[in-house]
Amino acid sequence: MKLVFIGSGYVGLVSGIMLAYLGHEVVCIDSDEKKIQALKNHKLPIYEPGLEKYFRSTLSNEYLTFASHYNALKFSPDAVFITVGTPSLPNGDADLQYVINATMEAVQNTSVDTAIVIKSTVPPGTAKMLEEMIREKGYVHKVISNPEFLREGSAIQDFMNPDRIVVGTESPESKDLMEKIYQHFIQNDYNILFTCQTSSELAKYASNAFLATKIAFINEMANLCEKTGADVDLVAKAMGMDPRIGPAFLKAGPGFGGSCFPKDIMALEYLAKVHDANCYVLSSVISSNQRRAKDIVSKIKLVLGDLNDKMIAVLGLTFKAGTDDIRASPAIEIIKLLAMEGAYICAYDPEGMKNASSVINIDMASSYQSAARNSDAIVILTEWPEFTKMDYEILKSEMREKVIFDYRNILDPKIVRNSGFKIYQIGKR
Ligand code: UGA
Numbered sequence: 001m002k003l004v005f006i007g008s009g010y011v012g013l014v015s016g017i018m019l020a021y022l023g024h025e026v027v028c029i030d031s032d033e034k035k036i037q038a039l040k041n042h043k044l045p046i047y048e049p050g051l052e053k054y055f056r057s058t059l060s061n062e063y064l065t066f067a068s069h070y071n072a073l074k075f076s077p078d079a080v081f082i083t084v085g086t087p088s089l090p091n092g093d094a095d096l097q098y099v100i101n102a103t104m105e106a107v108q109n110t111s112v113d114t115a116i117v118i119k120s121t122v123p124p125g126t127a128k129m130l131e132e133m134i135r136e137k138g139y140v141h142k143v144i145s146n147p148e149f150l151r152e153g154s155a156i157q158d159f160m161n162p163d164r165i166v167v168g169t170e171s172p173e174s175k176d177l178m179e180k181i182y183q184h185f186i187q188n189d190y191n192i193l194f195t196c197q198t199s200s201e202l203a204k205y206a207s208n209a210f211l212a213t214k215i216a217f218i219n220e221m222a223n224l225c226e227k228t229g230a231d232v233d234l235v236a237k238a239m240g241m242d243p244r245i246g247p248a249f250l251k252a253g254p255g256f257g258g259s260c261f262p263k264d265i266m267a268l269e270y271l272a273k274v275h276d277a278n279c280y281v282l283s284s285v286i287s288s289n290q291r292r293a294k295d296i297v298s299k300i301k302l303v304l305g306d307l308n309d310k311m312i313a314v315l316g317l318t319f320k321a322g323t324d325d326i327r328a329s330p331a332i333e334i335i336k337l338l339a340m341e342g343a344y345i346c347a348y349d350p351e352g353m354k355n356a357s358s359v360i361n362i363d364m365a366s367s368y369q370s371a372a373r374n375s376d377a378i379v380i381l382t383e384w385p386e387f388t389k390m391d392y393e394i395l396k397s398e399m400r401e402k403v404i405f406d407y408r409n410i411l412d413p414k415i416v417r418n419s420g421f422k423i424y425q426i427g428k429r
Helices: 012-023 033-039 051-060 095-109 126-138 155-160 174-182 183-187 196-228 232-239 261-274 279-290 290-304 330-340 353-357 366-371 385-389 394-400 413-418
Strands: 002-007 026-030 063-066 079-082 117-118 142-146 165-168 193-194 311-315 344-348 376-382 403-406 423-424
Touching: 002 012, 002 095, 012 026, 012 063, 012 155, 012 279, 033 063, 033 311, 051 155, 079 095, 079 423, 095 117, 095 126, 117 174, 117 376, 126 142, 126 193, 126 196, 126 261, 142 174, 142 366, 174 183, 174 193, 196 232, 196 261, 196 290, 261 279, 279 290, 290 330, 290 376, 290 403, 290 423, 311 330, 311 366, 330 344, 344 366, 353 366, 366 376, 366 394, 366 403, 403 413, 413 423
Parallel strands: 002 026, 002 079, 026 063, 079 117, 117 142, 165 193, 311 344, 311 376, 376 403, 403 423
Antiparallel strands: 142 165
């Protein structure tokens, strides 16, 4: 099939590259000329483990090309995938201006047979609204909802082994088209669920909100564990053995971040308010997570006392491991609060320092060892595998005080203690 992706951000690039890898002819269009030029020069603007290999192979067999406008297209596409951003407006609602503009541009530049597939995360009712909007302008293109569920850091694995592909359309032609696009997954018995447009759109938001709820819940249980002497990892393990609960997304930590959960749950809360639908859980999850950074700083203060002039080595800046993304990263929020308390911060992250330096002004080190130099404590905020293999002998000689706050629970406390350190973890005494 001939496919166009509008918006070469995270979702657009990963899905475009992988659908090209599966044999479709894909053109990624982005209005950012610089980005398109870099992509044409074989430079990926995002860090995603394993993506480079697929990027190069699809470029070399010419299944994947790039353009900054439709007029460069050599074919009329079967589908235009809209993968532009839907950032938060100040009131929490999703800003749909980019989706609307991309959809209008798509219908103006393609034939009536081209389907518009909305992959951007959009509030329920958007596909129907877009369809009405383009009808009013005299276009008859079908608008299909097809949300994306892949995670940064494991995007290739998630794309190639989806738990489900959700397609919102009630048109038999659109269903046929999407079955052709996802033929590889149908042949390999992956779940494809066809729903109406609005259910598909809400399924995406509800999935993210539910996962965020699990995390906020286990983080609160961790607080209780610290008071009662229970161990949150064991509590989560026991809970996860119940198939009705499941083990995923029960890892306590510094709070959920990233470009999706915080934004999507706020958009859902806004939607609930607008429709006067009672969704009390959503508001609780938002405030629980917003308080998390403060909770973490209080835990540190409980051990270190006054933070004024304390030297703290922060390990991990990205919102999770396996990405260079620092958007809504709990680490950034926690660093800001520590700095406000007068602490001096030196940070290290294997991938996120470049992005972080554009939002916070702190010292960054080129390794965990040099970040730890003369520090009063190490605070681990991202679960990078590198931090599980730290050399405690070196750290002992570098640090002023031997204190480690492992707020991703990635270290073996016995080993750390036997190496002469005090260790504090989430949800453990
Ligand atoms: C999330 C969803 O998991 C994807 O299914 C979805 O497609 C994506 O949003 C999106 O809407 O685009 P992502 O933001 O890449 O993916 O990251 P996650 O792996 O879900 O992690 C989100 C946050 O929760 C991170 O800060 C992570 O550290 C935190 N987390 C996750 C925990 O604190 N504990 C856990 O057990 C799991």
